Amino acid sequence: MNGENQIQKAYESILGHDFEKAIAWFEEAIAAEPNNAAYHYKLSITFARSNKLLKAIEYASKALELEVENEVYRYHLQVLHARELVEKALKQLSLESEHAERVIFLLKEAITLDPLSIEAYLILGEAFASRKDYARAYQTVQEAIRLEPHHEIAKQKAALYQLKMK
Incomplete structure (x- = not known):
């Protein structure tokens, strides 16, 4: 059967x-x-x-x-693991800013697994901004914009972080 x-x-x-x-x-x-x-x-x-x-x-x-x-299956699993890391990072980011280092680690790992994850770049930018590291926050969302030039939230975040750097 x-x-x-x-x-x-x-x-x-x-x-x-x-x-x-x-x-x-x-x-x-x-x-x-x-x-x-x-x-x-x-x-x-x-x-x-x-x-x-x-x-x-x-x-x-x-x-x-x-x-x-099977490389398709391998890549699919990597993307799923990246999503899992992004979810963990989001939960920790919402807890306290004291978890910023852990959040940054998780998000960098997620980006390694799925370098096309716009969400990971945006949240990583927020994590850097929570530490008042606006230069790195700006660089990170610029990478998201490079991947998706018309992403409005990424463009807004980049403008915000650029202002805060001044």
Whole structure:
């Protein structure tokens, strides 16, 4: 028995914006073909889009375990780990400014894993600004602008940090 029929049903559910049903169909496909890495990968993407990051990481890890050489699976898992680090950094940043060093470490690690994470650059800029290191805050959001030139929040933050440097 293969899971292709369930995969088609999962895609139909996604097109109907029913992500919970899509997850159930992907899980059924995996039950039918537990060693099909692509099914684990697809379920991981659906979990990630549903903001269920830990489940997304779990299934992305399994996909990579099944196909160790697959660079797409490896990159997807890296991006998920980067999102996890950004979430941890956000929680710590909101606690106290005394956690700024830890936040900066987490965000630099996230950027290493996913150098295209605009969110990581913006939050890293905030962490530098919380230490009144406006030059580094400005440099950091400039990197976000380089990646996405029309990002309004990044441009606003850059202007703010530039003013505070004067």
